[in-house]
Each structure stands twice: as C-alpha cells, then as structure tokens.
Amino acid sequence: xxxxxxxxxxxxxxxxxxxxxxxxxxxxxxxxxxxxxxxxxxxxxxxxxxxxxxxxxxxxxxxxxxxxxxxxxxxxxxxxxxxxxxxxxxxxxxxxxxxxxxxxxxxxxxxxxxxxxxxxxxxxxxxxxxxxxxxxxxxxxxxxxxxxxxxxxxxxxxxxxxxxxxxxxxxxxxxxxxxxxxxxxxxxxxxxxxxxxxxxxxxxxxxxxxxxxxxxxxxxxxxxxxxxxxxxxxxxxxxxxxxxxxxxxxxxxxxxxxxxxxxxxxxxxxxxxxxxxxxxxxxxxxx
Ligand code: C2E
Ligand code: MG
Ligand code: MG
Ligand code: MG
Numbered sequence: 001x002x003x004x005x006x007x008x009x010x011x012x013x014x015x016x017x018x019x020x021x022x023x024x025x026x027x028x029x030x031x032x033x034x035x036x037x038x039x040x041x042x043x044x045x046x047x048x049x050x051x052x053x054x055x056x057x058x059x060x061x062x063x064x065x066x067x068x069x070x071x072x073x074x075x076x077x078x079x080x081x082x083x084x085x086x087x088x089x090x091x092x093x094x095x096x097x098x099x100x101x102x103x104x105x106x107x108x109x110x111x112x113x114x115x116x117x118x119x120x121x122x123x124x125x126x127x128x129x130x131x132x133x134x135x136x137x138x139x140x141x142x143x144x145x146x147x148x149x150x151x152x153x154x155x156x157x158x159x160x161x162x163x164x165x166x167x168x169x170x171x172x173x174x175x176x177x178x179x180x181x182x183x184x185x186x187x188x189x190x191x192x193x194x195x196x197x198x199x200x201x202x203x204x205x206x207x208x209x210x211x212x213x214x215x216x217x218x219x220x221x222x223x224x225x226x227x228x229x230x231x232x233x234x235x236x237x238x239x240x241x242x243x244x245x246x247x248x249x250x251x252x253x254x255x256x257x258x259x260x261x262x263x264x265x266x267x268x269x270x271x272x273x274x275x276x277x278x279x280x281x282x283x284x285x286x287x
Contacts, residue, residue, distance in 0.1 A: 023075070024079055026068070027071065027075065027076050027079045028079055028083055030065065031063075031076055031079060031080060031083070031085055031089075032083075032085060034063055034065075034089075035088065035089065035092050039063055039064050039065060039066070040061060040062070040063055040064075040089070040092065041061075041062050041064065041265070041266075042059045042060065042061060042062070042093065042096050042097065042100075042266065043059075043060050043062055043263035043264055043265055043266075043269075044057040044058070044059055044060070044114070044263060044264055044266065044269035045057055045058045045060060045256060045261060045262070045263035045264070046256070046260055046261045046264070046269070046272065046280055047115070047234060047254050047255070047256045048254065048255050048256070048260050048279075048280050049253070049254055049255075050248055050252075050253070050255075051279065052255075052260065052279040052280050052281070053279060054112060054272060054273075054280065055112055055113070055254060056112045056113040056114065056115060056147070056254075057112065057113075057114055057115070057269060058114075058115040058116075058117070058149070058256065058263075059093065059096075059097050059114055059115065059116050059117075060073065060117070060263050061073045061077070061089070061093060061117075063076055077119060080119075081119050081120070081121050084121075086119050086121050086122050087121070087122055087125060090118065090119065090122040093116060093117075094116060094132070094135065095135075095139070097114050097116060097146070098135075098136070098139040098141045100114075100266060100270075101114065101141055101145055102139070102140065102141065104270060104273060109270070109273050109274060110273070111145065111273060112273075113144070113145065113146065113147050113175075114145065114146055114147070115146075115147040115148070115149050115177060116146060116147070116148055116149065117149045117179065118148050118149065118150055118154065119154070120150075120151070120153055120154035120156075120157075123148075123150060123154050123165075124154070124157060128165075129165050129168045129169055129172075130168075132169075132174070133168075133169075133172045133174075136174075142173070143172050143173035143174045144173045144174070144175070146174055147174070147175045147176070147177055147197070147198070148169065148174060148175070148176050148177070149176075149177045149178075149179040149200065150176060150177070150178060150179060151178070151179045151180050151183075151184055152178065152180070152181065152183070152184025152185060152187075152190075153184050153185070155178070155190050155194065156184075156185060159189065159190055159193060159194075162190065162194055163193060163194055163195070166194050166195050166196065167195050170195045170197075175197040175198065176194075176195075176196050176197060177196065177197060177198035177199065177200055177234070178191070178196055178198070178199050178200065179200050180200065180202040180236075181199050181200055181201055181202055181222065182201065182202045182204075182205055182218075182222060183202045183204065188225075191225075191226075191229055191231070192229065196231060197231065197232060198231060198232045198233070198234055198253075198254075199222070199226045199231045199232070199233055199234070200233075200234045200235075200236050200256075201219065201222050201223070201233060201234070201235050201236060201252075202236060202237075203236045203237020203257070204237075205218055205219050205222065206219070206235050206236060206237045206238055206239075206243055206247070206257070207237055207239065207243070209242070209243045209246050209247070210242050210243070210246065216246065219246070219247070219250070220250055223247075223250045223251065223252055224250075227251065232253040232254065233252050233253050233254070234252075234253065234254040234255070234256060235247045235252050235254070235255050235256065235257070236256050236257065237256070237257045237258075238255045238256065238257030238258075238259045238260065239257050239258050239259050240259060241259065243257075243259070244259060259281060260280040260281055261280050261281070
C-alpha cells in the first residue's frame, strides 16, 4: 500500500513537472521575441515614507503574452537567466526607465528615485558597471535617478569583487539596495563590508507581523541591525494598517505594498507625479 501511495505521489509530481516543463519551454521559445513584439512593459510601484509621502518607486517587468495572458516575472526571469536572455531584457528595462524619466522631465515633472531589479547574471557581466554609467550619461539621466536592487544571491560571489563594483557605483552616485533580505544565504559579513544604501525586508517577514512574538522579533532585529550599519530600511509587501503601525514604531524608513498602492501602469504612475502630490493610501471617501 505504501508503494502504491508512493507511485500516486510520483505521478502527481510528474504531471505537475510536465506542466512546468511545458511552460518553461514555451517561455524559452517565446521570450526571445517578447521585446521586438512589444509584449514587455514596466509597471511602477510607489515607495512611501513614514507619512505616506511618495519618495520613489520600483520598476517591475510585465509580459503580456498573446495566448498565455500575463506571465509573472517570477516565472520568466529565472528562464531568462538560464538562457542568457536576461542581459538583453535587463538592458531593455534600463532604457525603458530612462525613456520614462526623460519624458516626464521634458514636461517639467520631477521623477523620484526609480529602483531597478538586477539579476545576478546581469550584474556579474564584465564591465556591467562601467557600461551602465556610460549608458546613463549617453541617455542624459542623472546617476542618482536610479537605485539598483540586488538579491543576496547576486552578492554571493567574491566579496572583494562585489566591493569594488558597488563602490564604483556608489562613487558614480548610483545607490544599491539589497532586495528580499532574509530569504537568501544571508551572510552578515557582506552587509558589513559592502557600501550598500538600503535593505529591503522581504514581504514574507512583513506578512508575519502580529502572528507571534518570534515573527515580530525578527522584523525588529532586522531593522535595528540595518540602522546600526547605517542602512535605510524599506519594508516590502505591506498590506495592513497593523503592519504599517508596527514598522513605523520601529523606525522603518520606507514602505511598499498594496496598502499604499499596487504596481501601476506608466500613465497612472505619471499621474501621481503631477502636483499636487497626494498621500498614499488615499483617504476613503467620507473618512
Ligand atoms: P521583488 O523585486 O521582490 O518585487 C516585489 C514583488 O512583490 C513584486 O512582484 C510586487 O508586485 C509584489 N508586491 C508588491 N506589494 C505587494 C504586497 O503588498 N503583497 C504581495 N503579496 N506582493 C506585493 P512581481 O512584480 O510579480 O515581481 C516578482 C519578482 O520578479 C520581483 O521581486 C523581482 O525579483 C523579479 N523582477 C521583476 N521585474 C524584474 C526586472 O525588471 N528584472 C529582474 N531581474 N527581475 C525582476
Ligand atoms: Mg525588487
Ligand atoms: Mg523584493
Ligand atoms: Mg521578492
């Protein structure tokens, strides 16, 4: 009987794997055309301060496939990394953010700092930093208009090389944040040694706030540690007023999540930038 059960599990596992493998194949075959077929776009998720005032945004990729509908970056970014397409896509993202900033500026509208996600493979290309700095110059975009988000995984390589690269970015005026903090192979030594400017607490920790003493203690410890290393803290995935209040009380610097805003299409995000800037979330009618 145990054997039969095992076989059933195995079959379920296989059919799930088949679906996944099929999707991966589709993604691999079609992603290469996504740029030229104009199926990629960026959405911008507001990042706010303790008062709810807009201080920046994170650019997030969207792939609208004609048959499959929206494919999540969580599904296609790993495939892009595996196939090497990530460099081309990552380059497109940077150009697209530059275009957005330029267009707003041409209308006299200031754009707050835009954070861009970089995959490990993209960041680890030789001369990536030098080429990025040259590109921004050619695009007429100030280096402090951008922030780069790297995951702990991207920093796993040689600490000395990372230090040189991040230092080069910082000297050029481009700040670097560590994304999804707490989910990777965290090593405290890189936090101490790398010239990072912000730490983003992963949503999984934020969403456990209020569920128990240890969950709350972890969030508190992360914020205190970051501050003692002179890093600003951004909480990701803030969904409830209770989470916000707890984070506020701990001195968390910035907030991002559905409580304030979903990631917005470019036009909607641009509308937020036109004065007068409102606070997020909007007061409910009648409140
Ligand atoms: P991330 O960088 O950690 O981005 C935050 C993710 O959390 C986004 O998912 C965002 O839509 C989602 N999110 C924001 N607020 C909330 C909330 O209140 N609750 C919940 N449950 N989720 C929230 P998204 O857009 O699906 O992106 C997933 C991941 O894909 C990103 O995680 C990032 O690692 C990667 N990604 C997205 N765009 C790019 C890109 O241009 N380049 C690279 N290399 N990776 C990207
Ligand atoms: Mg991110
Ligand atoms: Mg994140
Ligand atoms: Mg994430």
